[in-house]
Amino acid sequence: MxxxxxxxxxxxxxxxxxxxxxxxxxxxxxxxxxxxxxxxxxxxxxxxxxxxxxxxxxxxxxxxxxxxxxxxxxxxGEPSARVVGVGSTVNVRFDDGTEETVEISEIAEERDLTLVTFDSPLGKALLGRHAGETVNYDTPAGAASAVVLSVGADAGPQTG
Incomplete structure (x- = not known):
């Protein structure tokens, strides 16, 4: 953190x-x-x-x-609406074109697949980033990247 x-x-x-x-x-x-x-x-x-x-x-x-x-x-207080931090809601687009809204969290909850822990590869890559930035991180399947589409109140499924 x-x-x-x-x-x-x-x-x-x-x-x-x-x-x-x-x-x-x-x-x-x-x-x-x-x-x-x-x-x-x-x-x-x-x-x-x-x-x-x-x-x-x-x-x-x-x-x-x-x-x-x-x-x-x-x-x-509340997480920033511009910079990704713990507690932020972030809409990202992955390499395969899929978009997902995730929440950066301190904890992992099995029942909630949208939580990304701050110390996971994706979580570490997203911390401190802004909308429009591309992040690179490692997965068990190899290197991956994602684009930060929006942060905070603006995060959510994107249309268009």
Whole structure:
């Protein structure tokens, strides 16, 4: 990403909030199993306690990451209507002439084939581009290119 505050798509925002809620529940459940200052039994008990404490720490780190991402998205506001960034809707024409409207996202959702992650080959090629520019990227089948037809509110199926 750009290193500055990045906007986030509505779908990405929903996914981050959902993951954050799930992690908070999971953290509460794992933390409730920690014994605290009570003496630990045998070595297996100590190892289990250490593993749960490590899991709580991992969950805490991810929660902090997601909370920071939500704050960053709020500061960044809406994606640009001129330059492709995370959260942008982009209409592209591929080498074979097909046109597709995609959304640049932080997350991959199996159910939504129009999401392109910012770190995918196409996503990386599109970031920072404007309408009219041609991008080149690699696919499993080899090199490919696409033309950015429109960005933002103007993106959508093109007629004509």
């Amino acid at each position: 750009s290193g500055g505050p990045e906007p986030i798509s509505a779908e990405g925002l929903r996914a981050v909030r959902e993951e954050l809620a799930q992690l908070r529940v999971e953290r509460g459940e794992v933390a409730a199993t920690l014994r605290g200052v009570d003496p630990v039994g045998d070595r297996a008990d100590a190892a289990d306690e250490l593993q749960r404490a490590s899991e709580v720490a991992r969950l805490d780190r991810r929660i902090v990451e997601l909370e920071a991402r939500l704050r960053e998205a709020e500061v960044a």
